[in-house]
Amino acid sequence: MSLLALHNVNKHFGPLKALSDLSFEINENEVVGLLGDNGAGKSTTVNMISGIHQPTSGHISVDGKKQVFTCRRDSAEAGVETIYQNTALVDSLSISRNIFLGRELTNRFGFMDLKRMREISMQVLESAVHISGIDSPDKLVGDLSGGQKQAVAIARAVFFKRRVLLLDEPTSALSVRETEALLNQVLKLKAEGVSSVLVTHNLYHAYQVCDRFVIMSHGTKVLDVDKANTTIEELTQHVVLT
Amino acid sequence: MTVTELHSVRAGTPRRSAAAWLHQILSMPAGAILLVFLVVQLACIIAGLAFPDDFRYLSPQNMGILMRSVPVLGCLALGAGILMIAGEFDLSIGSVYTLTAVIMAMLVGNGIDAFIAAPIGLMVGAVIGLGNGFLTLRFNLPSFIVTLGGLLFWRGAVLLINGAVQVRFDPNPVFNAMFGGTVLGINAAFIWFILLCLAFWALLHRHKLGNHIFATGGNRAAATAIGVNTSRIKMIAFAIAGFMAAFAGILATTRVGSVQPGQGAGLELQAIAACVIGGLSLRGGRGSILGVFLGVMLIFTITDVLLLMRAPGFYLDMFIATLIVVASIFNHGLDRRGGAL
């Protein structure tokens, strides 16, 4: 049985049809590469699984049971964690406040344990992404570089990981070394039982870590293939030509 | 430590500590305004000591005026400030302040106990705030427009239910002592204001709700994507702004013993001015309670000094106008600062 699945999902933005009749599944212990050209609908798919968008028709299921995600909290409860394409960070808040946003460590009256939030933030930043140059969890996110911001978003997702991690172009601002660290982190999480969906335009990165590939074009699925049954050349052809 | 390091530390100490101190103050969220405030206070105190007969800044009477005048604007500014950090405005707080005070005074005039009438006034304030929030969010309107409507609507409503006459407010003695009396020489209203500042500081800077308020004003889309219910947060902030307007009304009415139907006009702009001077960003997501407090104190101090120097009233408007613009230019340049550490 699949861990999470989309069933005949359609999504309209006004007159625009962003997804049409999309179905695919994510299994336990699996890294799925979600590929496709610009505007194919990858981010829309990721946002839908995160609860940010709701399908116009069709539905999502978790462990075979139909689920309706009306907001980000619903998907978090189901075990979904997301690194968004635009990182989704608040510039005017510090790193540790961003990492724990919406899931603050508090006492029973709701007051935050800022000290522990700081300590954990630094630990995760050091272990999850070996990012250079972040020396204090009190820095404002607005003062970070693009890659450092991405690292904060990654640290947040890695710390709160549960069952499925969605990564929407997580390496677009990362250096070669940091990209390697992130891809290894995805494999490490798989070994710990966390499945991932990796959205990327870099087929080599995808080929390096993914077990299966779903290729989208104009909102529909055009290929769904195991790594054993395909090659980079075939994937490239499908992404480019469909 | 090596010899050269030791050397450089020793050589750098005296000069650098002063510069470092200045730098540290300036990089605090409300550091610049704190510095301005301290300088102004110092100048006033020196002038007060040097010319005790001409410039009665330090006289007990003047201290009394401070403690009575600051809380009303202060409470309005605390509410407006929280709402501004959440990314919205409320221009109706001046009218709501008058309306809730009139309602409270009329209830008491009809024989209802002040301890029942005052909470009703506070509730009306909070509900009007929620109404502003509902219209703003439901119809996706700028809160500037919605609450501009509120300003005119509730101003008119005061005249509708009460007419243009003043209402006497004659509460029971316990109520009077709690909101209008003095404790150890300190005005009760001022104590309320200080307590509220502390409570707002804890809420905004130490409570998770405050974290969500900063996030909602700082980047609403991101906050939503991470799982903050930003509409709920904005509604709460609108309710707080309305509630604090009503609370300011209670303090003012108890002090004076009556309500003038026109008394709130312009106060909303002064409250927003205090917030801007205190370093709150007009775009939301940045600011601090210390900044709001200092902004209010600075506006009062300037008013006070001009009064003590018997300067004509228009100077006040010109001074505050200048201060707002200078503060905005300064904050804009430092837009990176003033977030929540």
Ligand SMILES: Nc1ncnc2c1ncn2[C@@H]1O[C@H](COP(=O)(O)OP(=O)(O)OP(=O)(O)O)[C@@H](O)[C@H]1O
């Ligand atoms: N909130 C929205 N409102 C309207 N249209 C949208 C919205 N989000 C996405 N779209 C449209 O849906 C289509 C799919 O967009 P999507 O962001 O999912 O593409 P993508 O595959 O992630 O592309 P990229 O590789 O460039 O990130 C595009 O045509 C886009 O313009």
Ligand SMILES: [Mg+2]
């Ligand atoms: Mg995308």
